[in-house]
Amino acid sequence: MVRVLIFGATGYTGIELIRLLSGHPDVRIVGGTSRDWAGRRASDALPYLSRKQDFPLLSIADMTEKAGEDLAFLALPHGQSALTAETLLEAGLKVIDLSADSRLNDVTVYQKWYGEHQAPNILEKAVYGLPEIHRSLIKKADLVANPGCYPTTVLLGLAPLMNLKELDTDCPIVDSKSGVSGAGRGAKLTTSFCEVGEGFKPYGVLRHRHIPEMEQELTRLGGRTIKVRFTPHLIPVSRGMVSTMYIPMRDDTSGSALREIITGYYEKETFVRVLPAGVYPDTERIKGSNQCHIAVEVDERTGWVIIMSAIDNLVKGASGNAVQNMNLMVGLEETTGLTGLPIFP
Ligand SMILES: NC(=O)c1ccc[n+]([C@@H]2O[C@H](COP(=O)([O-])OP(=O)(O)OC[C@H]3O[C@@H](n4cnc5c(N)ncnc54)[C@H](OP(=O)(O)O)[C@@H]3O)[C@@H](O)[C@H]2O)c1
Structure with missing residues (x-):
């Protein structure tokens, strides 16, 4: 024990x-x-x-x-x-x-x-x-x-694509939305009910503390300096987080080709699901679970790729991932205690 x-x-x-x-x-x-x-x-x-x-x-x-x-x-x-x-x-x-x-x-x-x-x-x-x-x-x-919760969505979404010659991944645009539990339990005016209960707003623009963490890890993955254009938003839900990432294309590729690459990258992973074409990550489909759901589309009209990634900020974005780490550190099966399905509805 x-x-x-x-x-x-x-x-x-x-x-x-x-x-x-x-x-x-x-x-x-x-x-x-x-x-x-x-x-x-x-x-x-x-x-x-x-x-x-x-x-x-x-x-x-x-x-x-x-x-x-x-x-x-x-x-x-x-x-x-x-x-x-x-x-x-x-x-x-x-x-x-x-x-x-x-x-x-x-x-x-x-x-x-x-x-x-x-x-x-x-x-x-x-x-x-x-x-x-x-x-x-x-x-x-x-x-x-x-890892931080926003970086988890971003790194899992972008890791398989960082070195593809068809994509310019040097400075992805990252647009993220988080539930309010991401700010912790302590009472604060900025996260009190009337301030966030029915609204939706960006915060931490240009200065969110997860920026250097994303850049450090994306730079490591890419083997060259990577910057991110990151804007987080607070949404009126308790848990859940979605990052939508935009990358310009250098050369033609397709949604199905990128989906195949990401699926291959995570083939052996229990907690990362690559969604089929036309299905997009939804915080209601991962709530309470250690899962990360990823989707990708190619916008041929504008020449950009869109990657979407969702987690429960308190599970894969914090405590679930921590238990996964603990299992690895003490030599237990990595998924022990973490295979519960999302709570829905
Ligand atoms: N919330 C998320 O989604 C999330 C995701 C990833 C990572 N994290 C990180 O995980 C850590 C915990 O986050 P959280 O959301 O659980 O925070 P939290 O809800 O504010 O809880 C903080 C805990 O630490 C104690 N604490 C607060 N201030 C303290 C102080 N000055 N000295 C000693 N103990 C103190 C609190 O209890 P007492 O006040 O009774 O001491 C409480 O048990 C943070 O570093 C956060 O950035 C959070």
């Missing part, structure tokens, strides 16, 4: 980890952290937990002091994760960091977008945790940087 801790157990991704791990046959959650609920039981914060699923909640300081478990999930805000990761790695735990603190290889890039890094030493140990692309490295890693 793998013994795990969840730091930030009372936030959206922490709660989603508890939901997914409660159905995992080989894992036991032995503790979690929260500032508000420290000293209480997880079932005080989440009354639907059974006695068997329950565990104690402590402060980060108390939890790190006696941590002797196998693995820790850090579902903490960026800036809070780095020092915790450093301490836990020193104590011999494997760490999966859901925050951005481990994702960027270059500390100066981190500082530009996020501010001072609290433990830059961890960056050289971190493996970027998108299993469909970095599986063999994740298996050997002690610290895995779980």
Whole structure:
């Protein structure tokens, strides 16, 4: 039995980890952290937990002091994760960091977008945790940087196409829409009901912090510098995220040829589905599952390719992907605990 801790157990991704791990046959959650609920039981914060699923909640300081478990999930805000990761790695735990603190290889890039890094030493140990692309490295890693939700849609959608000579992938246009849980559970004016309940708007234009992460990983995939033109939007749903990406063509190709290439790339993958012609990703068809749905079309009239990609931001975009990483890191079958179908309607 793998013994795990969840730091930030009372936030959206922490709660989603508890939901997914409660159905995992080989894992036991032995503790979690929260500032508000420290000293209480997880079932005080989440009354639907059974006695068997329950565990104690402590402060980060108390939890790190006696941590002797196998693995820790850090579902903490960026800036809070780095020092915790450093301490836990020193104590011999494997760490999966859901925050951005481990994702960027270059500390100066981190500082530009996020501010001072609290433990830059961890960056050289971190493996970027998108299993469909970095599986063999994740298996050997002690610290895995779980990807951001927008980058997951973008990287899974674009990875198979980055080196096709027919396409100009140097600067894709990325137009993304996210449900409000992507902003976390903490009360904020910008995500309160009257601000987002019936509207739909772009935000973070030109400055969203997922831009450097997408560029880092697309550059790695393409073997040359890649930039993205990224505009995220907030939509009035709790979960779900769609990215629609536009790439100009250099040479003729067809939707069926590109669909075949993407299907071939993900042939052995359990969680990535390439949709048939004329079927498009829909957040209602992936909600609660670890699936990513991808569609592609060629617009012959304008000479552009359109790639569409959808995930549940809390599952494949965060906690489900983190459990997939955990399975790889501890030598379990990668899909364990993650094969549940979407919740529909
Ligand atoms: N939401 C998503 O869709 C998503 C997707 C991918 C990645 N992520 C990343 O995953 C991490 C967690 O996201 P989330 O949406 O779960 O956030 P969240 O809902 O705001 O939860 C954050 C958790 O951390 C604790 N916390 C908050 N501030 C803290 C602080 N200063 N020191 C220590 N603990 C603190 C909170 O509990 P207390 O306030 O009781 O301490 C809570 O348990 C973030 O880094 C986020 O960027 C989120």
